[in-house]
Amino acid sequence: MTRFDSLTRRFAGAALLGTLAVPLPSPAAQGDVRDRVLSNGMKIIVMEDHRAPTVASMVWYRAGSMDEKSGTTGVAHVLEHMMFKGTRDNPGDKFSKTIAQAGGRENAFTNKDYTAYFQQLHKSKLPIALGLEADRMQNLVLSDEEFAKEIRVVMEERRMRTDDQPRSLLYEQFNSAAYAVHPYQWPIIGWMNDLENMTVADAREWYRTWYTPNNALLVVVGDVEPEEVFRLAEEKFGPLAARDLPVRKPAVEPPQRGTKRLVVKAPGELPYLLMGWHVPVLRDVGKDWEPYALSVLVGILDGNDAARLDRTLVREQRVAVSAGASYDSVNRGPGMFFMDGVPAAGRTVADLESALRQQLQRVVDEGVSEVELDRIKAQVIAQQVYERDSMFYQAMQMGILENAGLPFDSDEVQSRRVREVTSEQIRDVARRYLVDERLTVAVLEPQSLVKQAGTVPAGHD
Amino acid sequence: MFSSRFTVTAFLRFAAWGLCLAASHFAHATLPIEAWTLPNGARVLFVENRALPMLDVSVDFPAGSSRDDPATSGLAGMTVALMRLGTQSLDEAKIAAELADVGAQMGSRFDTDRSGYGLRTLSSAKERERALAVLADVLQAPTFPADVLEREKNRLAAALKEADSKPETIAQRAFSAAVYGSHPYGLRGSGERATLERLTVADLEQFYRQWFRSDWAVVALMGDISREEADAVARRLTERLPRAGGPVPPLPAVEDLAAPVQRVIDHPASQSHILVGQPGITRTDPDYFPLFVGNYILGGGGFASRMVEEVRQKRGLAYSSYSYFSPLEQRGVFQIGLQTKKEQAAQALEVVRDTVTRFVAEGPTPAELEAARMNLVGGFPLRIDSNKKIHDYLGLIGFYRLPLDYLDRFVENIESVSVEQVRDAFRRRVNPDRMVTVVVAGAVPQK
Numbered sequence: 001m002t003r004f005d006s007l008t009r010r011f012a013g014a015a016l017l018g019t020l021a022v023p024l025p026s027p028a029a030q031g032d033v034r035d036r037v038l039s040n041g042m043k044i045i046v047m048e049d050h051r052a053p054t055v056a057s058m059v060w061y062r063a064g065s066m067d068e069k070s071g072t073t074g075v076a077h078v079l080e081h082m083m084f085k086g087t088r089d090n091p092g093d094k095f096s097k098t099i100a101q102a103g104g105r106e107n108a109f110t111n112k113d114y115t116a117y118f119q120q121l122h123k124s125k126l127p128i129a130l131g132l133e134a135d136r137m138q139n140l141v142l143s144d145e146e147f148a149k150e151i152r153v154v155m156e157e158r159r160m161r162t163d164d165q166p167r168s169l170l171y172e173q174f175n176s177a178a179y180a181v182h183p184y185q186w187p188i189i190g191w192m193n194d195l196e197n198m199t200v201a202d203a204r205e206w207y208r209t210w211y212t213p214n215n216a217l218l219v220v221v222g223d224v225e226p227e228e229v230f231r232l233a234e235e236k237f238g239p240l241a242a243r244d245l246p247v248r249k250p251a252v253e254p255p256q257r258g259t260k261r262l263v264v265k266a267p268g269e270l271p272y273l274l275m276g277w278h279v280p281v282l283r284d285v286g287k288d289w290e291p292y293a294l295s296v297l298v299g300i301l302d303g304n305d306a307a308r309l310d311r312t313l314v315r316e317q318r319v320a321v322s323a324g325a326s327y328d329s330v331n332r333g334p335g336m337f338f339m340d341g342v343p344a345a346g347r348t349v350a351d352l353e354s355a356l357r358q359q360l361q362r363v364v365d366e367g368v369s370e371v372e373l374d375r376i377k378a379q380v381i382a383q384q385v386y387e388r389d390s391m392f393y394q395a396m397q398m399g400i401l402e403n404a405g406l407p408f409d410s411d412e413v414q415s416r417r418v419r420e421v422t423s424e425q426i427r428d429v430a431r432r433y434l435v436d437e438r439l440t441v442a443v444l445e446p447q448s449l450v451k452q453a454g455t456v457p458a459g460h461d
Numbered sequence: 462m463f464s465s466r467f468t469v470t471a472f473l474r475f476a477a478w479g480l481c482l483a484a485s486h487f488a489h490a491t492l493p494i495e496a497w498t499l500p501n502g503a504r505v506l507f508v509e510n511r512a513l514p515m516l517d518v519s520v521d522f523p524a525g526s527s528r529d530d531p532a533t534s535g536l537a538g539m540t541v542a543l544m545r546l547g548t549q550s551l552d553e554a555k556i557a558a559e560l561a562d563v564g565a566q567m568g569s570r571f572d573t574d575r576s577g578y579g580l581r582t583l584s585s586a587k588e589r590e591r592a593l594a595v596l597a598d599v600l601q602a603p604t605f606p607a608d609v610l611e612r613e614k615n616r617l618a619a620a621l622k623e624a625d626s627k628p629e630t631i632a633q634r635a636f637s638a639a640v641y642g643s644h645p646y647g648l649r650g651s652g653e654r655a656t657l658e659r660l661t662v663a664d665l666e667q668f669y670r671q672w673f674r675s676d677w678a679v680v681a682l683m684g685d686i687s688r689e690e691a692d693a694v695a696r697r698l699t700e701r702l703p704r705a706g707g708p709v710p711p712l713p714a715v716e717d718l719a720a721p722v723q724r725v726i727d728h729p730a731s732q733s734h735i736l737v738g739q740p741g742i743t744r745t746d747p748d749y750f751p752l753f754v755g756n757y758i759l760g761g762g763g764f765a766s767r768m769v770e771e772v773r774q775k776r777g778l779a780y781s782s783y784s785y786f787s788p789l790e791q792r793g794v795f796q797i798g799l800q801t802k803k804e805q806a807a808q809a810l811e812v813v814r815d816t817v818t819r820f821v822a823e824g825p826t827p828a829e830l831e832a833a834r835m836n837l838v839g840g841f842p843l844r845i846d847s848n849k850k851i852h853d854y855l856g857l858i859g860f861y862r863l864p865l866d867y868l869d870r871f872v873e874n875i876e877s878v879s880v881e882q883v884r885d886a887f888r889r890r891v892n893p894d895r896m897v898t899v900v901v902a903g904a905v906p907q908k
Contacts, residue, residue, distance in 0.1 A: 052846035096764040103839020152777030164730045270623040305557035321616040382564025389847045
């Protein structure tokens with residue numbers, strides 16, 4: 001409900017960027033990208049963008065929900081909240097107030113693979129941001145009292161994002177079913193029971209374990225000189241001592257041996273179908289080819305206005321009101337190739353599943369056309385230009401790549417590899433990976449409010 | 462479309478609901494906006510920027526959801542949505558393919574006041590030419606195919622059926638209806654299932670003819686072209702449109718609420734959705750800056766705001782709480798909102814009411830005003846540090862006929878706001894005793 005929702009009084013701009021899932025950060029012609037590693041192991045990446053006197057600065061920690069343990073799921077995200085609760089030198093909300101009064105915007109996000117903290121500000125204020133980040137990398141207070149309040153906020157966040165959102169519930173259950181072993185089976189925000197039983201000690205433990213310069217990355221994009229940023233980083237972060245990180249044990253998902261199916265019932269009106277297959281991800285940007293083929297396949301199915309799913313399932317067959325595909329080739333953990341959709345009125349989830357499978361079969365049988373491949377190439381080339389309009393986005397992309405163990409400056413290589421993908425390669429990955437043995441199917445069965453206890457919600461009056 | 466794409470889930474610590482507002486300059490460099498009017502009456506705003514080989518262009522018309530009436534609710538939105546799904550020379554598949562082949566992105570723009578199209582394309586001649594050819598046709602020669610209309614009506618009906626079961630939608634609809642009564646600002650852009658059902662191709666054609674006029678068009682361009690090229694593009698995108706030959710028909714004025722309204726609606730959700738508010742201000746309101754700066758302090762400034770401090774930081778009642786003014790052609794809403802578990806709804810509502818009542822009575826402290834000023838002035842460069850952001854401002858300045866030096870004067874406008882002015886403006890313009898209060902899921906005792 002985006003296009004028609006006038007109650008969002010923000011003016012919708014042009015359509016969002018397409019979803020070719022290979023991140024392709026682009027070094028601007030003006031955008032020299034340089035990197036350096038401090039003696040304590042912290043890496044610094046700087047990209048120049050001199051179009052405006054601003055800067056995007058991000059500190060990334062290679063610690064996300066995949067590094068958690070059963071019983072304390074959600075602790076990565078809880079600690080992210082606690083990072084704004086003060087240090088000895090900058091108590092309480094001084095961090096946020098200082099950035100705000102410097103004219104800055106700041107926030108943070110937690111993911112399966114990382115936790116990242118960012119500021120956007122005038123270039124002259126960068127030293128303030130870096131100083132504050134260095135301080136909270138090591139001197140967080142983590143008081144009982146603040147924890148008690150913040151854990152309640154996080155529980156509200158869980159209710160808002162997951163408990164009251166049928167599709168989020170479905171996605172959560174999907175992950176539980178699709179992954180038997182890998183921590184990707186846990187929700188990033190954590191199970192409610194784990195949040196209810198979490199203590200400040202859990203947060204302290206997490207902080208002590210992962211918040212150390214040798215597990216951190218600084219990415220700065222904007223109107224800066226790299227050498228000056230390196231000097232600043234050395235001054236602020238250089239004095240922090242590295243600590244040994246725990247051994248990260250691989251959690252290898254055992255091979256799936258047949259389709260898994262699940263149903264989730266939640267309040268709503270429309271059914272929804274989610275299918276996901278275990279697939280490889282990018283580990284070597286130069287040697288691997290399968291992830292690029294999968295990315296191009298997603299592009300051909302759902303990466304642009306003329307993509308197959310929308311054209312065939314929605315417009316021609318009218319079996320769906322919406323249908324999509326997605327795949328993220330950059331992950332620390334295992335990969336998943338998704339297809340999803342909502343059946344049209346009078347059609348069932350089973351009809352939609354058949355239609356989606358038919359599309360995959362078509363790819364296996366016939367491959368894809370030159371026209372479609374050329375279209376993906378055009379998308380990639382244009383995308384690389386459009387992305388350069390956002391400093392924040394470019395900092396994001398470099399952070400995600402580097403965090404996943406891929407070179408932050410491998411975008412040119414990746415872009416070339418995507419453009420080299422052939423129809424035969426796409427057929428090959430579809431035939432070998434998008435098979436029933438690797439598949440999990442989740443169906444949302446909406447429970448009409450009318451049938452539930454309680455009254456029917458009133459409409460206009 | 463209400464696409465169901467997955468984005469990588471990342472949890473932000475706080476979702477900001479601020480005003481999309483302009484600001485001015487940090488170092489007092491000016492933004493070189495060029496503006497002119499074409500012979501056909503279309504107004505053009507342009508900023509040349511050669512840093513990236515791309516172009517953003519948009520054309521907007523005074524044809525937002527406020528041009529609907531209760532019987533035709535959804536007509537404006539459906540009209541603009543269908544323009545890209547068939548033209549005299551291109552069918553929908555061809556339109557999609559043409560854009561995809563050159564890596565261009567085209568999207569309809571639609572809100573309460575405006576509708577139109579935006580395009581982002583590479584500026585290289587071949588790509589730009591093909592993309593603009595599509596946009597020119599979509600704007601000037603749409604055909605509104607009957608079978609496509611039928612399909613889109615069904616898709617939207619399905620989406621509405623789902624949306625209308627959600628507490629946030631139920632709350633927002635009840636809130637709009639109570640704030641606006643019969644004023645068109647109370648209509649939902651998507652329309653209602655019953656009104657959508659009745660829409661015909663003839664309705665869309667008629668609406669299009671009535672509102673998509675060359676002399677009501679606002680063309681905004683930003684990026685890698687010259688002034689001459691910008692002029693040629695603007696002409697090409699509007700030359701086939703008919704002239705209205707008169708001013709845009711005004712929208713009715715929005716009345717103040719006669720009395721407070723409270724609505725409590727049942728829902729099985731675990732959280733109550735609470736909305737509080739009343740009619741707010743217009744885009745050219747004389748109190749605009751005092752209210753804008755004051756609202757940063759009340760609920761627009763995220764962690765720097767009283768709403769977040771009282772609701773979240775002190776009490777842990779909600780993930781997000783905010784207040785905003787939505788300045789439109791006529792008075793958009795002043796709205797406060799939050800979500801909290803049902804058991805806490807009464808307490809949260811109490812906190813919201815106390816916070817807003819106290820702010821209106823006492824105004825901000827000098828320290829709060831200073832902090833707000835520092836953020837809004839110091840943060841100005843972030844408002845215009847990309848082509849997209851500048852392009853959005855061009856559209857805004859053009860459509861609402863804001864002065865061309867609006868951005869240049871923003872800082873002085875912020876800096877001249879005093880504690881007294883904020884208090885005075887809030888006292889005159891925000892009435893805590895006459896608010897609409899909507900709570901979906903959870904009962905709230907009467908005050």
